[in-house]
Amino acid sequence: MIIGIIGSGAMGAGIAQVVATAGHTVRLLDQNAEALQRASHSIEANLRKLAEKGKLTTEAANATRARLHPTNDIQQFTDCALVIEAVIEDLMVKQQLFRQLEGIVSVDCVLASNTSSLSITSIAAACQRPERFIGIHFFNPAPVMQLVEVIPAIQTRSGLAAEIRNLVESWGKLPVLAKDTPGFIVNRVARPFYGEAIRILEEGFADIATIDWALTELGGFRMGPFALMDFIGHDVNYRVTESVFTAFFYDPRYKPSFTQKRLFEAGYYGRKTGRGFYSYAPEAVPPVPNRDEALGNVIVSRVLALLINEAADALALNVASRDDLELAMTKGVNYPKGLLAWADELGIADVLDTLDHLYAEYHEDRYRASPLLRRMVRERQHFFM
Ligand code: NAI
Secondary structure, eight states: OEEEEEOOSHHHHHHHHHHHHTTOEEEEEOSOHHHHHHHHHHHHHHHHHHHHTTSSOHHHHHHHHHHEEEESOGGGGGGOSEEEEOOOSOHHHHHHHHHHHHTTSOTTOEEEEOOSSSOHHHHHTTSSOGGGEEEEEEOSSTTTOOEEEEEEOTTSOTTHHHHHHHHHHHTTOEEEEOOSSTTTTHHHHTHHHHHHHHHHHHTTSSOHHHHHHIIIIITOOSSOHHHHHHHHOHHHHHHHHHHHHHHTTTOGGGOOOHHHHHHHHHTOOBGGGTBSSSBOOTTOOOOOOOOOHHHHHHHHHHHHHHHHHHHHHHHHTTSSOHHHHHHHHHHHSOOSSOHHHHHHHHOHHHHHHHHHHHHHHHOOGGGOOOHHHHHHHHTTOOSOO
């Protein structure tokens, strides 16, 4: 099967590496010759490293390299059975690209977008044959992250999502099926990890080092929210927050913060600019957390209650199945446990209690408990047990 990838930036290059390694012939296109060259070099370097580490034989690395065909000519895509688009996050640009592509590929070529924030349905709408259109959403870096969200548009023909799931699985990835709603699974459910941490900071309840310490040391998360936002970059993370908020018709639950907006406006994007919540200057002294366990536990239970609430609502609204929700959060953002299993462990009644206390205190929709949690408590149900 020949696969076309359009856009050879961070994501396109990674996806090209994944599918070439899986044995497909890959046509990789970018309108920018430099970006295409950068992608070829980075894939080569990655394959070399994998071979050096013994994770890939030299023959396999060479064969993978030989299957990769960078090009600046979209006419080369005539023989592709699947094309995955990973160009800039702009609806008009993506729609225009697919209109052009439909005049080149065969009628049964599957068309896919790796968009993180646009609706799959809105991109599919530009196509003559929207029934062959689907979302295939990888995580960065694509060769490393196992999770792939598969998102059918409302126009997508029945059966295509299952075919793509199988294909993604054959690449050694873990596919989950998501409804075409803002943020799909991961970028929706993970919002409170950032938003509630910032809220706690804004209230002066704890500082960044203490919140990060609590969520890593006591919560078991691999990175604290502030270190993670600085790592992702506030240019990316703030934009996702804002676009999810807008796409949810301004549901206050997803409201962005002024604190992060100001970092974004100042160009303090985090690690990549040397300054975000933390300073990355060589002489910078990392702030010391207040290792007060009682304070730390309050922080963890507050953030966790909001995350669980988000996962419960996603389940209640059929955004994804229970098992796919768990897989998405453990494999897409490396959470130490699935949020629903975590709710069982903590006690759903306690989680609901935390949310209701917060709601009683603030009267804000961000603390609005999912009706599913309330029903489960009433009926003494568990997600897994
Ligand atoms: P990027 O900016 O690194 O790369 C985009 C590439 O597309 C550039 O090389 C650019 O020259 C090329 N391009 C732009 N318009 C084009 C066109 N009309 N034809 C051909 N090439 C064109 O962007 P990145 O981060 O790789 O993101 C790409 C897509 O993947 C976006 O839709 C983004 O939302 C999505 N995504 C990004 C993730 C991330 O963490 N960066 C994660 C998952 C999805």
